[in-house]
Amino acid sequence: MIYFDRVFKHYELRGGGKKHVLRNVSGIIRPGDSIGILGRNGAGKSTLVRMLAGVEHPSSGRIERRMSVSWPLAHGVGLQTTMSGSDNARFIARIYNQPFKKVLDFVENFAELGPYMAMPVRTYSVGMMGRLLLGLSFAVDFDCYLIDEVTATGDQRFVNRAQQILAEKTRGRSLVLVTHVPEHLKLYCRSAAVLNEGSLTFFEDVDEAVATYKAL
Amino acid sequence: MSTYTGGTNGLPEGFPQRKSGLAQTIEGFQVQGRVIHALLLRELQTRFGRGELGFLWLFLEPLILAIGIGALKSFTREGGPVPPFLYAVVGYAPYFAFRAIINRASAAFQANSSLMYHRQVRLLDILLARNLLEMSAVTCVLVVILAGALWVIGFTPQSVPMVVGSMLLLFAFANGLSLLVAAGCARWEMLERFVHIYTYISLPFSGALFSLHSMPKEFREALLWNPQANLHEMVRDGMFGDLIPAYYDFPYVLAWVLGVNLLGLAAVRAVRSRLEF
Known part of the structure; x- marks a missing residue:
């Protein structure tokens, strides 16, 4: 479960002033929930995901996590781009206390990077990096996955495989998905929320959320 | 997901409780140990590559530097009754580690923000891992050079515990400063420039180059306010003992070391x- 209560977040702007990203956002993510988050560019979706992950701290309010939550799976983050794919797997295995062999086998099988596993991650394409990221996080087996757009960058084959694993994984587990692709939202999520001007509105029905988002 | 407020302890009813007290602390230390271990190995690898000589470079580089400076200083015959080569190395080698620790701390957050997306990786762990690495590199250098000194001229340090103890204090002092620098630079980017300038201009005041005994009294008194100068004197005292009179105030140094770390x-x-x- 992730519980967040009256969360505010603002950034201090260079040259004075404040940018308010989230105002009074509350909610609960229970085991088995799969929530899509919609919002325009710069609405604060990624900030919200980073705060749910515990990477960034709210300006005020509280966030409590009582399940294992993945790091925010966004492009390139959580990886060391000068290291190879398999060295990244080694690092992830160490900090998440997993057997290296298990993580490496899973990633090799899932991400299908072949010889690229021995290449520095900075040489990867966006899609390859997304595959590596998701592969690493699936290998660790979290209770809750926070996915920020990385599913959108893959080719059809990868999208299908990710869907398949997420469908397995999210049974009894939780998913928070940030995406701009309404079709992905309908595939992965059973409910959705729209983030606009700092406030988060929940919808039981995904179609309703998509309609609200499109009307923004 | 649903909005929800109220419940006991500010949390909704039926919300799982966190592990309490000691259990949580022990778990925290285990996580920290794993993270520092992973960061150490990563740091070794990214800095020195995976090549055959990779790990060796960690201390070959400062070793070559120390030998070079030591050899240069041999010609100037500083240090009075002690071997000038050793006199120089014992001052420079810890000083370089000290400076590297402080300088590298200024970019600690920026250079590692991607890894801090894993919430168990903390700024403190990143700094501890780096500092441990610098510390072990210069320790290896000193061990190699002292072994060489024993073999070539039969020199042994006056008090090994004193050398080890004062080196540890010197590193602890650098560690505390590196925490302050890293936190400061993460907050105010401007600070990074000042840190680099400071580490350069502070060299003459560090007490690393010359023993305080070789200085005029007023100079010595002034430098003794600098805990770093005290620490270098302590290292020299452990090395050369009575050969060079040493000046330092141990409680004063200890207070600084504890203070900057806290x-x-x-x-x-x-x-x-x-x-x-």
């Missing part, structure tokens, strides 16, 4: 919630 820990903690990714 302040440093508080600073990295205080800055955590303000970090922007």
Whole structure:
């Protein structure tokens, strides 16, 4: 479960002033929930995901996590781009206390990077990096996955495989998905929320959320 | 997901409780140990590559530097009754580690913000891993050089525990400062420039180059306010004992070391919630 209560977040702007990203956002993510988050560019979706992950701290309010939550799976983050794919797997295995062999086998099988596993991650394409990221996080087996757009960058084959694993994984587990692709939202999520001007509105029905988002 | 407020203890009813007290602390230390271990190995690898000589470079580089400076100093015959080569190395080698620790701390957050997306990786762990590495590199250098000194001229340090103890204190002092620098630079980017300038102009005042005994009294008195100068004197005292009179105030140094470490820990903690990714 992730519980967040009256969360505010603002950034201090260079040259004075404040940018308010989230105002009074509350909610609960229970085991088995799969929530899509919609919002325009710069609405604060990624900030919200980073705060749910515990990477960034709210300006005020509280966030409590009582399940294992993945790091925010966004492009390139959580990886060391000068290291190879398999060295990244080694690092992830160490900090998440997993057997290296298990993580490496899973990633090799899932991400299908072949010889690229021995290449520095900075040489990867966006899609390859997304595959590596998701592969690493699936290998660790979290209770809750926070996915920020990385599913959108893959080719059809990868999208299908990710869907398949997420469908397995999210049974009894939780998913928070940030995406701009309404079709992905309908595939992965059973409910959705729209983030606009700092406030988060929940919808039981995904179609309703998509309609609200499109009307923004 | 649903909006929800109320319940006991500010949390909704039926919300799982966190592990309490000691159990949580022990788990925390286990996680920290794993993270520092992983960071250490990563740091070794990214800095020195995976090549055959990779890990060796860690201390070959400062070793060559120390030998070079030591050889140069041999010609100037500083240090009075002690071997000038050793006199120079014993001052420079710890000083270089000290400076590297402080300088590298200024970019600690920026250079590692991607790894801090894993919430168990903390700024403190990143700094501890780096500092441990610098510390072990210069320790290896000193061990090699002292072994060489024993073999070539039959020199042994006057008091090995004193050398080890004062080196540890010197590293602890650098560690505390590095925490303050890393926290400060993560908060105010401007600070990074000043740190580099400071580490250069502070060299003459560090007490690393010359023993305080070789200085005029007023100079010595002034430099003794600098805990770093005290620490270098302590290292020299352990090495050369009575050959060069040493000047230092141990309680004063200890107070500084504890002070900067406590302040440093508080600073990295205080800055955590303000970090922007």
